[in-house]
Amino acid sequence: MSAVLVEQSTPDRVRRQAQLTTTLIATVIFLTAIAPLATDMYVPAFPEVADDLSSTATQVQLTLTTFFVGMALGQLIGGPVSDQYGRRRLLLASVAVMAVASVVCALTPSIGVMMAARFVQGFAGGWAMVIGRAVIVDLARGAQLVRVLNVIAGVGGIAPIAGPLLGAAILQLSGWRMSFWAVAALGVAMVAAVLIAVPESLPPHRRHGGGLRAFAVAGRQVLARRRYVGYVLVSGSGMGAIFAYVATSAFVLQSMNGMSPVAYSVDFAANAAGMTLAALVAARLAGRVATRKVILAGQVAALGAGVAMLVGALWFGTPLLLVIVCFFVLMTAQGLIGPNGGALASAEVPEHPGTGSAMLGFVTWVAAGVIAPIAGLGGQDTAVPMALLMIGCTVLSVAGLVLARPAKAASTASH
The missing domain is CATH 1.20.1250.20 (MFS general substrate transporter like domains)
Structure with a gap:
């Protein structure tokens, strides 16, 4: 699909082939859910994290700060880079890096390693989120763009509801590290979803x-x-x-x-x-x-x-x-x-x-x-x-x- 798109010579023909499908929209919703899930799922376990890693409450809270900083920088850099090199390959790479960073969080031996891994996780997650949004902007205009972005925000709002509840359930059944294994598994699922549903929406002549x-x-x-x-x-x-x-x-x-x-x-x-x-x-x-x-x-x-x-x-x-x-x-x-x-x-x-x-x-x-x-x-x-x-x-x-x-x-x- 992406190879065919690269050969097209006009934006109109590109838009006709790289269509805004329901599957694509669902994949972007999946991508936008990673931030609240990666944050809210382990918030109920903060005291356990502090005990397990022999750290203070402030140090554990800083893992949120490093995640947010990474998320902000990832979105700032990921958008312009995807304007230059295209969307699909960078989206796949960012989701894969996020999954690897989640595994590091799950295996972390210290709070310092966790802070660094959370930064990388946030950076890659922000990169993926901004590219997913850019794909929508590539393919939609006017009222359709407003409608689709509102649907993404609306359905994606389920993640902040489910995150703390899922994290608390995991904490009851296992330890806090299982939350990050769950996020890593979601990252692998995201890679598969992008491979199946997301075409290249920005051909070379528009970069x-x-x-x-x-x-x-x-x-x-x-x-x-x-x-x-x-x-x-x-x-x-x-x-x-x-x-x-x-x-x-x-x-x-x-x-x-x-x-x-x-x-x-x-x-x-x-x-x-x-x-x-x-x-x-x-x-x-x-x-x-x-x-x-x-x-x-x-x-x-x-x-x-x-x-x-x-x-x-x-x-x-x-x-x-x-x-x-x-x-x-x-x-x-x-x-x-x-x-x-x-x-x-x-x-x-x-x-x-x-x-x-x-x-x-x-x-x-x-x-x-x-x-x-x-x-x-x-x-x-x-x-x-x-x-x-x-x-x-x-x-x-x-x-x-x-x-x-x-x-x-x-x-x-x-x-």
Whole structure:
């Protein structure tokens, strides 16, 4: 299939043969699930990891940080490199490296080796995610692009629900190392899925020259697009709000309100399900309702949840019912904000899909890595820092939407 595509002389003929099939979309969803699975599956085992590797809790938490740093850098570099050399071979290589790094994590003799392996795992996983997204951008346009990316985000939202539950089940039946063996097995399955379902979507005549200079030129061209930068801010700020919730929700619900671990897991799953459902609804609305209006609706809801959380934290002792409602509204709103913002960002730079996806992924995961520790600065007895971050991130997201406003003459139904 890929050999035939290379011989084609026009983008239209390439698109007709490298089709956006259901199997291809399912494979990209599989690729996007690796980050939450590789993270959430072993989070319940943190105390056991610390004991087994004779390390501190802080050192174990740093394995998350190195993973996020690797994920951000992998997306930043993987996109432009795939713009130069094509998608399929690099995608196969990245998934294989991720599987090998998972095996190293499973066999690690020390926390230092695990940190390094987690960095490589994140780097390869980020590389795979951004190339998978670039394949979609190669083959879809307009409302179809928005629809498909929302479906990917919506169905992919199952991973954050399943990850902690699967990790806890594995921990009950075996040790923490089995979680990484499971991720390695998923990596092998991903290699097979890419071989079967993903064609080469970027033939030689559509590729860009390589080198740092070419990357810098492409980066400048992408960042010069005001609307692209605005939509990246929309999506990245939404991710910041999500990780403000992820980093502190256990303390707010369990430590401050006495919720049991089982009840917390159910609530966490319900919030992730709300985000997934919202993303799927947004996919159905693509081409029917202006995407910017859908984003704005999500931003208004998220801002309301943040303000209500702050009021409750400052004056009413952070009551449980208010927290549950605010968390659900916040996470559901992100299903309307993040995927749509990312889709519109990609649509602004069709000539540099890899670089555009790389910048978007880099900003998204940097936001995750930066916001998570900031949210916990107040300790486990206050929700004020988290509420302020929820508000601040949403305000930045609104500012991004304003920055990305289209000129009146260029307005389209998708914007």
